[in-house]
Amino acid sequence: MFMDSRVLSRLKQHELIEVKQLKTGKHVEDLPKEAIYKKNESTNIKVSNNYFFRNRDIYISKHDRFAAYPKHSHQFLEMNYMLNGTCDQIVDGKNVHLNKGDLLLMDVGCTHSIGKLSENDILINLLFRDQSISINFLDDMRRSNSVLYDFLLNRVSGESNTVRYIIFRNNIDNDIRYTMEDIITEYYSKREFSNSIIKEYLSILLTKLVRHYHVSTDKRSPQQQLVIKILKDISEEFRDISLExxxxxxxxxxxxxxxxxxxxxxxxxxxxxxxxxxxxxxxMITSTNLPISEIIEDIGMKNKNSFYKKYKAYYLMMTGDERK
Incomplete structure (x- = not known):
């Protein structure tokens, strides 16, 4: 199994920003103003917002080469995958070196800067929101007792993580590499239903990370186990579930x-x-052509105005924007 040659060739091409950075060796701003949530005045740290998810759940991009990238953080989870070559980063104040096939997972708010990448260094950024992680998926991993599971569970339950980032080194059988490169190929090929397929690939990727990089942790308390059961009940019976x-x-x-x-x-x-x-x-909106009215009824809601208001507050866009 190999990376799609057309996608790989495209990733190796020099983007406009890369051409500029190659000439000057200096960083060229790659984010529009609307993608920046705020700047920390004391540290001048850029904070990227949900701008990237206007029409998708997962955003993928190639990191621009030929200049160092300044310290920044995000309001979403981020993976850095070293498709080719190597790179050096400073993540939460610690030096991190990535080799080909290595993957770095960073929590919301985790700061990092990236050293200058050379011609053959291809670093892929994969960004995804908490909503992309389903409770059913997490519950399937409950018995693994892994650091990754705790990391992801904390994101869904709203807790803050003591572990702000995790490095997954390239495994011998390249199992994780194949899935990651399938995601990259699907994203850049822009085929029909790619968003839904990529979301499924993401669940597969996270499950493989747990399988290959199992680290034992203390067992969860009875209270935490009950929370997981309740969250699973909600995810399965949300249409008519009640506190009673x-x-x-x-x-x-x-x-x-x-x-x-x-x-x-x-x-x-x-x-x-x-x-x-x-x-x-x-x-349903992103993977079917069902009328919005039918979708509203299917999820157990009756008030359309309330649905539209809550949907916009949750996803920062209207339902019609999702289908453009």
């Missing part, structure tokens, strides 16, 4: 369970249910 049903299922007082969910997850039960409905709606 959950309280009866797990033999808890309704008010106690409501407070428990809010305390452990950081989000009220009603918000969790609404978020899952919006995620389901988003999946």
């Amino acid at each position: 049903k959950l309280a009866k299922k797990y033999d808890y007082n309704k008010n106690y369970l409501s407070n428990f969910i809010k305390r452990e997850v950081g989000i009220p039960f009603t918000t969790l249910v609404m978020n899952q409905r919006l995620i389901q709606a988003h999946n």
Whole structure:
């Protein structure tokens, strides 16, 4: 299995910014103003916002070569994949060296700068939002007790991570490399249903990372195990689930369970249910041609105005923009 030669050839070509950086050796700003959420005045750190996800769940780009990239952070999760060559970065103040086939996963808010890349150094940036990680996917990995699982679970449950980044070294059988390069090929080929296919590839990639880079951690507490069960219930029964049903299922007082969910997850039960409905709606909007009215009904909502308002607040765009 090899990387698609046409995609690889395209990635090796000099982009306009690369031509400029090759001549001067100095960084050329590659982000439009609307992609910058803010600048930290004291440290001058750029913070990239959700600009990249206006029409997709996952954004992929080649990192520009021939000049060092300044310190910055993101409001989303980021993977750096070393497709070819090597690179040096400073991630959360620590030196990180990546070789061909290595993958760096960084949490929201993790700062990093990237050293100058040479002609044969191809670094791929893969960006994805928390919403791209499903509870079902995480629950499937529950028994792996891995650092990666904890890392991703914390992102979904709203907790802050003590581990801000993880480095995955190239494995002997190239299993992870094949999946990552399938994602890159699918993205740049721009074929029909590519967004949905890439989302599935991402789940496969994350699962493979857990399988190949298993690191044991302390077992989760009974409270955390209950949270996972409840989140899975919500993800499967979001259309008609209620706090009363959950309280009866797990033999808890309704008010106690409501407070428990809010305390452990950081989000009220009603918000969790609404978020899952919006995620389901988003999946249907981007992968089918069903009328929006049918989708609204399918996810268990009746008030269309409320749906549109909540959808825009969650995805930062209207439903019509998703299908342009």
